Amino acid sequence: MPLPLYLLALAVFAMGTSEFMLAGLVPDIATSLDVSVAAAGLLTSAFAAGMIVGAPLMAALARRWPARAALLGFVLTFAAAHVIGALTTSFTVLLGTRVIAALANAGFLAVALSTAATLVAADQKGRALAVLLSGTTVATIAGVPGGAVLGTVLGWRATFWAIALLCLPAAVGVVKGIPSAAAGKDAPAGPSLRDEIAQLAAPGLVLVMLLGALVNAATFATFTFLAPIVTDTAGLGDLWIPVVLVLFGAGSFVGVTLAGRLSDQRSGLVIAVGGPLLLLGWVAMGALATQPAMLLLLTFAQGALSFAVGGTLIARVLYAAAGAPTMGGSYATAALNIGAAGGPIVAAATLGTGAGDLGPVWVSSLLVGVALLIALPLRRFLAPRVGQPIR
Incomplete structure (x- = not known):
C-alpha cells in the first residue's frame, strides 16, 4: 500500500x-464548566450529528478542490477547533467546537476515502479502506485509553491540546505525501454533483449503506455501554474497564486488517462467514457475560468480527458508488456514523428494562440479525464486481 495511505491513517487516528475520548472526560468537563453530566453528554451527540450531516455536505463543498488542499484544510480546522476547545471557559463555545470538529472530521474522512481509491489499483479499494480504518482501531487501542489517562492526570484540557498537536504531523504528512492532483479540480472532469447524488437511487448502493449502518450500529450499541457490563455483570473492578476496551480495539484492528486482504475479491465470503459468527458472538456474550474469562474472550472476538464485516460492507459502498468518485467517500462515512449514532440511542432505551446492563448486547444481536435477513435474499448485490457472482 502507498505511504500516503498511512499518513492519512495518522490523521484518522x-x-x-477525539471522537471516542469524551466518554471518559464528561464528568470532568461537567464539573469544570459548571454544567450537568447530562448536558456535557451532549458533546458526544453534537459530534455524531456533525459527522452525519458533515460527510455529504463537506464532500460536496470540496469536490472540485485539489485533494491535498481539501485534506489539509480539514485537518487544520480540526486542530484549531481543539485549540479553541482547550482554551474556552464556555460550554456553549465548547459545544460549537465539537460540531466544527465533527464537520472537519467528516469532510476529511469523506475526501480521504475517495482519495484512497485513486491511490491504489481499481480492485484494491478494500485494502485501502482497511489501512484508513486502522487509524480508528488504533485509536480505540491506544488513543482513547491514553487520552483518558492524560485527562485524569492533567485535566480534560490537556487531552484537547494533545489532539491538536497530533494533527500537526498529520498535516505535514498530507502536504508531503498526497499528490496535488490525486483528486479535485486538477483531475479530469467527472460526473456532475447531481449525477453523483443520483447514485443514491441505485439499489446496490442503498443496500450496502443500510447493511453497513446496521452492523456499525450493533458494534457501537454494545461498545458504548461495555463499562457497566464489565463491572456490574461480570463483577470485575473498575481497572478492568480500560483493559476490556483495549481488547475490543485490538480485536477490531485484527479484524479490519485481515478482512482488508479479502474484502476486494472475497467480500461475499467475509460476509457469509463473518455475519453469522458475529450474530452468534453477540448472543454468546448476552448469555455468558457473567463469566469474566468468556467476556474477555468474546470482547476481542466481537471487535474482530464487527470490524471485519463492517469494514467489508463499507468497502462495498466505495465499489457500489463508483459512479460518484468525489461523493462516494461521504456515503461510506455517512453509513458508518449513522450506525455509530443510532446504535447507542437504541441501546440506551433498553437499560431501564428487564434486560438491564445486557440490553445493549441483545440490541446488537437484533441489529445484526436484521442485517443478515436483509442480505440473504439480496446477496447478489454484495458480489465483488458487477456481473461477478458472490464468493
Missing part, C-alpha cells in the same frame, strides 16, 4: 481518538 487523531480524529478517532
